[in-house]
Amino acid sequence: MAFNLSSSLLQVAHISSQPRLQPKALAAASSRRPLDHKAESPTHLRSTPSLPLRPTGRSFRCSSSSNGRGDEDQAVKEVEKRRAELAARIASGEFTAQQPGWVLALRNGLSNLGLPDEFLERLFSRWAGSGSGQRLEIPQARGSVDAVAGQAFFIPLYELFLTYGGIFRLNFGPKSFLIISDPDIAKHILKNNSRAYSKGILAEILEFVMGKGLIPADGELWRVRRRAIVPALHQKYVAAMINLFGEASFRLCEKLDAAASDGEDVEMESLFSRLTLDIIGKAVFNYEFDSLTHDNGIVEAVYVALREAEMRSTSPIPTWEIPIWKDISPRQRKVSEALKLINTTLDDLIAICKRMVEQEELRFHEEYMNEQDPSILHFLLASGDDVSSKQLRDDLMTMLIAGHETSAAVLTWTFYLLSKAPEVVAKLQDEVDSVLGDRSPTIEDMKKLKYTTRVINESLRLYPQPPVLIRRSLEDDVLGKYPIKRGEDIFISVWNLHRSPKHWVDAESFNPERWPLDGPNPNESNQNFSYLPFGGGPRKCIGDMFATFETVVATAMLIRRFNFQIALGAPPVEMTTGATIHTTKGLKMTVTAISSGAPKEDQQDEISTAAHQSQQVTG
Numbered sequence: 001m002a003f004n005l006s007s008s009l010l011q012v013a014h015i016s017s018q019p020r021l022q023p024k025a026l027a028a029a030s031s032r033r034p035l036d037h038k039a040e041s042p043t044h045l046r047s048t049p050s051l052p053l054r055p056t057g058r059s060f061r062c063s064s065s066s067n068g069r070g071d072e073d074q075a076v077k078e079v080e081k082r083r084a085e086l087a088a089r090i091a092s093g094e095f096t097a098q099q100p101g102w103v104l105a106l107r108n109g110l111s112n113l114g115l116p117d118e119f120l121e122r123l124f125s126r127w128a129g130s131g132s133g134q135r136l137e138i139p140q141a142r143g144s145v146d147a148v149a150g151q152a153f154f155i156p157l158y159e160l161f162l163t164y165g166g167i168f169r170l171n172f173g174p175k176s177f178l179i180i181s182d183p184d185i186a187k188h189i190l191k192n193n194s195r196a197y198s199k200g201i202l203a204e205i206l207e208f209v210m211g212k213g214l215i216p217a218d219g220e221l222w223r224v225r226r227r228a229i230v231p232a233l234h235q236k237y238v239a240a241m242i243n244l245f246g247e248a249s250f251r252l253c254e255k256l257d258a259a260a261s262d263g264e265d266v267e268m269e270s271l272f273s274r275l276t277l278d279i280i281g282k283a284v285f286n287y288e289f290d291s292l293t294h295d296n297g298i299v300e301a302v303y304v305a306l307r308e309a310e311m312r313s314t315s316p317i318p319t320w321e322i323p324i325w326k327d328i329s330p331r332q333r334k335v336s337e338a339l340k341l342i343n344t345t346l347d348d349l350i351a352i353c354k355r356m357v358e359q360e361e362l363r364f365h366e367e368y369m370n371e372q373d374p375s376i377l378h379f380l381l382a383s384g385d386d387v388s389s390k391q392l393r394d395d396l397m398t399m400l401i402a403g404h405e406t407s408a409a410v411l412t413w414t415f416y417l418l419s420k421a422p423e424v425v426a427k428l429q430d431e432v433d434s435v436l437g438d439r440s441p442t443i444e445d446m447k448k449l450k451y452t453t454r455v456i457n458e459s460l461r462l463y464p465q466p467p468v469l470i471r472r473s474l475e476d477d478v479l480g481k482y483p484i485k486r487g488e489d490i491f492i493s494v495w496n497l498h499r500s501p502k503h504w505v506d507a508e509s510f511n512p513e514r515w516p517l518d519g520p521n522p523n524e525s526n527q528n529f530s531y532l533p534f535g536g537g538p539r540k541c542i543g544d545m546f547a548t549f550e551t552v553v554a555t556a557m558l559i560r561r562f563n564f565q566i567a568l569g570a571p572p573v574e575m576t577t578g579a580t581i582h583t584t585k586g587l588k589m590t591v592t593a594i595s596s597g598a599p600k601e602d603q604q605d606e607i608s609t610a611a612h613q614s615q616q617v618t619g
């Protein structure tokens, strides 16, 4: 049965438990020097005894409007109030069920006196009975809808993390989840013992649209498909994609040019969604959605399927499972029709591509790529991938969704962050001007656009897409010091890891400078699983390089041509969740052209030349 993600997450507020982490742990980092991640490991930080009071709701303020300050202030106040209330309830121990209130008060008191967390941990777990051989209990929270309704679910999880620490159980009625915000435990689940975990609920929710595609697949099927698909994203392919990114971004620039000269504001979230849909359609199965230019049936069908996937992951009652409902609900009928259209289109594309491959004088090798059709589908068919049409369709659909909404969300939040950081924009524009000038990016430029890359790295830290990773334990295991049973549903909160004040200095501020330009590209390995923008372990994203270059190219090409500001009177920018973090009401911006740059025909010529060059260099 499909399980509902949010019915759990919407019910987080009332708390019962053995709190582990004391509030004072939380703002310690703000007074620290920037972390040297190589020298100062998360483990070291965890044992730091000085623990000032935790930050309040200011962490997640993302409202912004150049006008309507009143609206903005009101929205910010609401969020802060709700958060402060929740934080106060958690901190007071009001809902403690398994441990008497006085134990909590004593522990808080000792903690405020500066006793190290680890010492208190040992003391109180012994008190709770583990020393006498009883099973060590994971801290628990149980909830009700009212305290968290109306906000993205990962926000209350952050509040709970600040009090309950890197692992706690979230109970609601008969359901329970483990919430992980500890880098070592995340590493254990994702990498060291990854075989003991499946995609669980995620596979159930996404089955209707991704079938057994690479994201939901588990076990042997996943291994076989991953082995077949990963080679398709080889270096030469990614280099060819830079040209595709450039062309699509150029089309977006044209659209923005028109808006700028007409003095019209633009809704950037939907434009980024269209940009990345156009890119991923070409990249995965050589299909021209052309959604930036016009709407058509297939574009609409893709959005119907995507919105349904998001609705299913955030709706309290799985009505779509009721057999008759499927037939009578207009929404579900629309979903079925959309899926039918997408499947037919994919079948047609597979058939066309098969014919192309048959007619080709094929000499397949590691970096095989057809110049007319460099798509992943073409590579798979040319490689002799022995797979059913249904499985191939599932994999293509999976990549379409995985590579579309994620990149769009990264660009949306990057431009939101940039709208509030003119000094970062100035540095970005300097870099882009000196590296690219007016020409289109090539694969060689990716190494040189260092600051642009750091901006994307930092945007992914503050707005990870998706904000939680989902797993289910396939066998008994031990997480940290806690034994867990088979069948546990687990959320690894990347949001919490990326904003943990234990691991980041000034965790909430947008500061691309935290990543040295001459340092390695930050990833889960060199950040000890405190930073997981593309996951980690064997199920790490296969499109990480693709997506990084895509967002770097789009950012560079837009930022050198336009200034972006939140539009006058735009609604406050707030978060909501689907599979990725969306805005609640869009990202409405005023776009002003910086200069006309090279004439358009020249730019178009350059795009073709750049494509040719990048193929020559890497081919």
Ligand code: HEM
Residues within 6 Å of the ligand: 214, 215, 226, 398, 399, 402, 403, 404, 406, 407, 410, 464, 465, 466, 469, 470, 532, 533, 534, 535, 536, 538, 539, 540, 541, 542, 543, 544, 546, 547, 548, 551
């Ligand atoms: C900025 C854009 C992107 C972000 C932030 C992102 C993030 C992620 C993350 C965090 C995972 C791990 C999920 C988990 O462990 O549960 C993942 C998996 C995956 N991603 Fe991406 N992704 C992006 C773009 C792409 C693109 C462009 C593609 C395809 C070309 C892609 C294809 C996949 C696939 C197929 C998986 C599943 C891998 C497996 O389970 O073996 N992603 N992605």
